[in-house]
Amino acid sequence: MKYFTPRSYLVWLAVALGLESTSCNKYFTPHGQATYTKFQIDSTLADDPTFIRLYEPYKQQLDAEMNRVIGYADTALTKPSGVPETRLGNFFADALLAEGQKRYPDAVFSFGTKGGLRIELQKGNITVGNLFELMPFENELVLLExxxxxxxxxxxxIAATGGQPVSGLRMRIDKGKAADITVAGKPVERSRTYKLITYDYLANGGDNSRGLSNPVSRINLGEKVRETLITYVSEQTQAGKHINTQLDGRIIHNQ
Structure with a gap:
């Protein structure tokens, strides 16, 4: 399934306005005599009926796709501050791991950050637009060994930052330190390697993440994170399941 992106929006808008790009130039250039009018962009600017008629069919198509219901949440997926584990974080990390394992079954855990999740998901219908709002960035999945x-x-x-979204990894935070760390149910061994599903922003050092900068190997999967979420929710629905993510103690914070 294809989704609207800012780039695709600009493409159809340029075509509609009579702009086109040359074969070796990614920029659009006007044909004919160019004229310019300066508008003050504020509340006094009246709607232009001609322009509205121009974009309205595309807006209706975009709205229909964004409002399309693809799943149902049995409980609100929230991310309260000051706690090491959240329902929203668990849902997000579980989705990354499940989708990554389709292509790489030997991937054993996933990792994200709380700051990358922009909204909470309320109990009830989940739409395509909800997942665009949750992850509005162009981040793509990455497999790191x-x-x-x-x-x-x-x-x-993860311990120093009070907990982050993970799946397949369990640990305890004791006075800001990581303890009892397991991956795929077993203690971490320094002598072996582990395959992680995350996304390029974090793999490139975003959010001041640590431990990802010197992987044994890296494979960019070429799939947007939000597309992963849409696929995950859609397939749960096709299997007759609701999203019912719970807290399961994957990260415990000792006071």
């Missing part, structure tokens, strides 16, 4: 030492460094980052 990490050494055991890098996994431990990542766990220390």
């Amino acid at each position: 990490l050494s055991g030492d890098s996994v431990l460094q990542l766990a220390r980052f």
Whole structure:
């Protein structure tokens, strides 16, 4: 399924306005005599009926896709501050791992950050637009193969930041330190490697993440994170399931 993006919006708008690009130039250039009018962009600017008629069919198509219901949440997926584990974070990380494992079954855990999740999902219908709002960025999935030492460094980052969205990894935070770290149900071994599903922003050092900068190997999967979420929710629905993510103690914070 294809989704509207800012770039695709600009393409159809340029075509509609009579602009086109040359074969070796990605920029649009006007044909004929160009004229310019300066408008003050504020509340006094009246709607232009001609322009509205121009874009309204595309807006209706976009609105229909964004409002399309693809799933149902049995409980609100929230991300309260000051807690190490959230329903929204668990849902997000579980979706990344499930989708990543379709292509790489030996991927054993996933990782994201709380700051990248822009909205909470309320109980009830989940639309395509909800998931665009949740992850509005152009981030793409990445498979990283990490050494055991890098996994431990990542766990220390998670502990120092009070917990982050993970799946397949479990740990305890004790006075800001990582303890009892397991991946796929087993203690982390420094001598082996582990395959992680995350996204390029974090793999490139975003959010000051630690442990991801020196992977044994890296594969860019070429799939937008929001497309992953849409696919995950849609397939749960096709299987007759609702989204019912719960807290399961994957990260515990000792006071």
